[in-house]
Amino acid sequence: MPDYRGRVGSLIDIEDIRAAAAAIAGHVVRTPAVVSPGLTAHLGIPVTVKLELLQRTGSFKARGAFHKLLGLSAAERAAGVVAVSGGNHATALADAAGALGITATVVMPESAPARAAAAARASGADVRLTPDMPGAFALMDELVAAGSTLVHPFDDAVVIAGQGTVGLEFAADAPEVTDVLVSIGGGGLIAGVASAFHALAPHVRVWGAETEGADAMTRALAAGAPVPMTPTSIVSTLSAPYVSTLTLEHVRALVEDVLVVPDADAVRGSLTLAEEAKVWAEPAAGCLVPAAMQVLDHVGPDAHLGLVVCGGNVTAADVAAWTERFAATPLPARTPASH
Numbered sequence: 297m298p299d300y301r302g303r304v305g306s307l308i309d310i311e312d313i314r315a316a317a318a319a320i321a322g323h324v325v326r327t328p329a330v331v332s333p334g335l336t337a338h339l340g341i342p343v344t345v346k347l348e349l350l351q352r353t354g355s356f357k358a359r360g361a362f363h364k365l366l367g368l369s370a371a372e373r374a375a376g377v378v379a380v381s382g383g384n385h386a387t388a389l390a391d392a393a394g395a396l397g398i399t400a401t402v403v404m405p406e407s408a409p410a411r412a413a414a415a416a417r418a419s420g421a422d423v424r425l426t427p428d429m430p431g432a433f434a435l436m437d438e439l440v441a442a443g444s445t446l447v448h449p450f451d452d453a454v455v456i457a458g459q460g461t462v463g464l465e466f467a468a469d470a471p472e473v474t475d476v477l478v479s480i481g482g483g484g485l486i487a488g489v490a491s492a493f494h495a496l497a498p499h500v501r502v503w504g505a506e507t508e509g510a511d512a513m514t515r516a517l518a519a520g521a522p523v524p525m526t527p528t529s530i531v532s533t534l535s536a537p538y539v540s541t542l543t544l545e546h547v548r549a550l551v552e553d554v555l556v557v558p559d560a561d562a563v564r565g566s567l568t569l570a571e572e573a574k575v576w577a578e579p580a581a582g583c584l585v586p587a588a589m590q591v592l593d594h595v596g597p598d599a600h601l602g603l604v605v606c607g608g609n610v611t612a613a614d615v616a617a618w619t620e621r622f623a624a625t626p627l628p629a630r631t632p633a634s635h
Contacts, residue, residue, distance in 0.1 A: 307546055308453050310495035313460035313488065316363045320458060323362045323395070325351050327462075329469040329602075334572035338629045339588060342600040344470045348462055349577055349608030353415070355533075356462050356485055356606050357388035357449075363458030364447050365392050373398050378444040380404070380436040382429065382481065382532040383412035384607050385449040390421035401439060403432045408532050411611055429527055430537045450482030451540035460488025462604060467496040473602035475591055477584045480504045480513045480554060482536035483543025489604060490550035500602075501595070504547060504554035505587035507579070510534040511556045516544045530559045530618065533580040533607060553594075560622035561586040566615065568626040569605065578610040579618070585627055592630065 327350050335343035352358040365377065376399035379389045386402035393400035400421040404413055405428050413423050426432045440446045448455065462485065466476065476493060478486040483504075490502040506514055509528035516522045516539050527535035539547075547554065557565075559579070566582030569575050584603045592599060618624060 307549060308457050308460065308488070308491050310492065312453070312457040313464050313492050316359070316457040317461045317464055319366050320359055320362045320461065323366075323392070324358050326465060327351055329466050332573045334574065335603075338568065338572045339592065339601065340630045341592065341597060342472070344473055344600070344602045345573055345575070346462060346466045346470070346602065346604045347575065349575060349581065349605050353384070353387045353391045354607055354609040355384040355388065356459060356604075357384045358392065359461050360455035360458035360484060361385070361388040361392040361447065364452065364454050365396050365398060367454055368445060372445040375443055375445045376400065377447045378403070378436055378439045379447045379449060380432045381408070381412075381449055382535045383408045384533050384609055386421070386423070387412050387415045387419075387609070389447055390416035390419035393421065394419040401444060403435045403439070405429045405432045405532070409609065409611070409614070412609060429535055430524070433537060450484030450536065450543055453542065456484050456488045456542070456546075458488070459485045460492045463489035463492025464496070466602060466604065467493055467500070470602055471497065472600050473500055474599045475501045475503060475595055476602040476604065477503045477505055477588055477591065478604045479534060479580050479583060479606050480506050481510065481534040481580070483513055483539045483547060485604070485606060486551060487543045487546035490546060494550050501552040502550060503552050503587065503591050505583045506554060506556045507531045507534055507562050507583050508556055508558050510536070512536050512539045513544070513547060514554050514556050517548065517554060531562055531579045531583070533578060533609070555587040555590045557583050557586045560624060561627070563618045563622055563624045564627045566610070567619065567624060571626050575605060576608050576610070577605050578607050580607055581605045589627070589630060
C-alpha cells in the first residue's frame with residue numbers, strides 16, 4: 297500500500313493506481329470495455345463503452361471503497377467507518393465493510409434512491425437520512441469528530457487511486473480511443489481515470505460531464521477554488537455539494553473540459569443507452585451521451601470515443617417517472633451534416 301500521508305494537494309500517479317489494482321484484485325470485477333455498434337451508428341464515430349455498471353454493487357464505487365478499507369489500521373477498523381453518499385458510495389461502502397467485517401454507518405440525503413438505502417441496510421450498515429446533501433455532509437463530519445473512521449467519497453487519494461483502476465483497465469483494453477468521457481460528482485472518478493490515461497496514453501483527451509444543478513466542478517473551475525452549492529439536479533448520484541481541492545487540482549491539470557447538460561438530456565441519454573447500447577444506465581451515466589455530442593463538435597469526425605458507463609442503479613419506476621416528467625425520448629442520431 298503506498299504511503300499517501302502528506303500528499304493532499306498533489307496528483308496521484310500510475311504506481312498508486314497499479315498498487316490499488318493489486319490490492320483490490322479478487323474483491324472487484326474487471327469490467328469489460330467493448331465497442332458499441334449501436335452507439336457507433338448513432339453518433340457516427342466509433343464508440344467503446346467501459347461497462348462499470350456491471351461492477352459489484354452496480355457502480356465503480358466498489359473500487360475505491362475496497363481500496364480504502366483494505367488499507368485501514370486495526371484501530372481504524374475497530375472504530376467503524378462512516379461515509380456520506382447520494383447512493384452509490386453508500387451501497388459500495390456497506391458492501392465492502394460487510395465483506396471485511398467492519399461496522400459501517402452511511403449518511404444519505406432523503407432524496408437518495410430508496411433502493412440504495414435498502415441495499416446499504418441489507419449489507420449491515422447503519423443508514424442515517426438527512427433532509428439534504430449539505431446536511432448529510434455535516435452529519436458525517438459530526439460522526440468523524442466522535443471517532444468514526446472517514447471514508448470520503450472523493451476527497452481521499454486512496455479512494456481516487458481505487459477509482460483510477462477503471463482508467464488503468466480502459467487504457468489497456470481500448471488503445472484505439474482518442475477521447476474519454478467521465479461523469480463528475482465530487483470528482484474522484486475522473487481524477488483517477490484522467491491520471492491513468494495521462495500516464496498510459498497521454499494523447500487521449502479526457503472530458504468531464506455534469507448535470508445542471510450538480511455542477512460543482514464547473515463552478516469550482518470558474519471560481520478557481522471549490523465553492524459550496526446546494527444541488528438541485530434529479531441526479532442524486534452526481535449531487536456533491538462541493539468538489540475538493542484535490543479533485544479540482546486533478547481536473548485542472550488533466551481534463552480537457554467539463555460539459556454541463558440539463559437533467560432532461562441526462563434522462564434522454566439513459567434512454568439512448570438502453571435502446572442503442574443495450575445497457576441499463578442511471579442518468580449519472582446517461583449525461584455522457586449528450587456530452588459526447590458536444591465533444592464531437594470540438595474534435596471532429598475522426599475521434600474514437602470512450603464512455604465510462606459509471607453505474608446502473610436506477611429502478612424502472614424512476615426511469616418511467618423521469619420520462620413522463622420531461623416527456624423524454626432518446627436523443628436523435630447525429631447526422632453527417634452535424635459532423
